[in-house]
Amino acid sequence: MSKDHDDEPIFIRSNWGTSRYVYNPRNPVGAGLIIGSLLFAAIFMYSLHASSSWSEGELRDAVNVAVRDLEASPQTLGAWTGDYDGMIRDALEKSGKGPSAGGLHVENADDPYDKDADPAVDLFEVTAEDVDTTFCLSVSPPEPEPRMTSVEVSLSIAVEEGGC
Structure with a gap:
């Protein structure tokens, strides 16, 4: 029985020795959340810099x-x-x-x-x-x-x- 990517959970336990849950990059929704979080952080940092510098x-x-x-x-x-x-x-x-x-x-x-x-x-x-x-x-x-x-x-x- 083969396991499809859609069967993967969106969140999985972290492999870094903690009991936290993290996004699962093997699930399409989890990968989308990872990419979305990175884009949100980049846009936020850019807008923060733009609002704190003079023109x-x-x-x-x-x-x-x-x-x-x-x-x-x-x-x-x-x-x-x-x-x-x-x-x-x-x-x-x-x-x-x-x-x-x-x-x-x-x-x-x-x-x-x-x-x-x-x-x-x-x-x-x-x-x-x-x-x-x-x-x-x-x-x-x-x-x-x-x-x-x-x-x-x-x-x-x-x-x-x-x-x-």
Whole structure:
């Protein structure tokens, strides 16, 4: 009496010394479940990676929304409230664009040795992991000196694509 593949059970006991049940690759349904599980895992990992990395359009949108929000109302600076770097980073994260898992970098691009630099603006470069595009933000007025009291500033920000 020959045994057909359809007579094989879908689940069999594991041969690895445990009492767990595993898919049976000799049954067509078991083989389909194995292939389906692998495809599901691959698609899930791809979508997880895609949702956690920045695209150029997402970074551009985040920068534009953050600039609009920072210019919309006066910002408060003080000894405990941070500086322009943190303020820009917070506005980028609150923009709702791009992944929520970070990957943003805001760096002060002012060169203290550049004699031709405009003293009326502070320069900041915004970059993101996985994206080659850099945005230069020219923020005026310059950041006030740190002090114990808070200061309210109305910002004017110019955005240029490329490094500062």
